[in-house]
Every structure is written in structure tokens, then in C-alpha cells.
Amino acid sequence: MKRIIITSNDVMFLMGKSESYAQRLIKSIRDAYGKKKHQPISIRLFCDYMDLSYEEVFNTVNGIKDQSA
Template structure:
């Protein structure tokens, strides 16, 4: 069984959003501020998706390199 990442970092956020790393860093910092997190505390994918109003499952799959076609199995 493969373990999946539940947190998102700046580089991953920049890829998901299609924005620069500096822009993603600003967003991650804003999310941490809104959740009153310390600088060393990670941002979860759920927190990121809630803040950016993005679909959780799609972002989770992107961050964890999960191909949706391979996860849906026909019965």
C-alpha cells in the first residue's frame, strides 16, 4: 500500500495553480495566517482547497501523482 501526501508545499501549489513560486508562497502564507499556524506547520491539501475553492479530489490526485483513469476499475 502506497502512502499518500496530505500536505501541500509551495512548489506543488505553484504547479496546481499555474502560478509562480513567489505567488504560491504568498498564498501558502495567507492560508497559514488564516489558520493561525506557525511558519513550520504544514498546510494540508484540504486547507489549500478550501481557501482556493478548488475540488479536493482533483488536487489530491495531482499532488500524489494519481491518474484517475487507473483508479477507476470496471466491475
């Protein structure tokens, strides 16, 4: 099954930043989209907020290798 939710560990890996940075970023995304603390952040919301390619982030989080290479 493929994941559609992003975690602070995923953000740490993707951005190469600290855990506290990742947690603050997820909190900022929650605030921007009006999500409550218990509501998860989807990869799509993360990508929209950070202006990143959904497919690239989704594939990286789910460990899918690039098919075009």
C-alpha cells in the same frame, strides 16, 4: 504512501504561478487558519481556502490518474 501536505512547488504546478506567488499564498493560508510558520498546510486546508475540489487536487499532487476516464 500518499501525501496530505501541500508545498509551494505543488501550488506552482497546480496554479501555473511563480514561486513567490505560491509562497505568498501559503503564507496567506497560514494566516487565515492561525497556523505558525513551522506548521504545514494540508491539501484539505488549501482546497477549502481556494474553493477547489479536494479529490482532484489530492489526486494531482499524488500523481493518481483519473479513474473515470
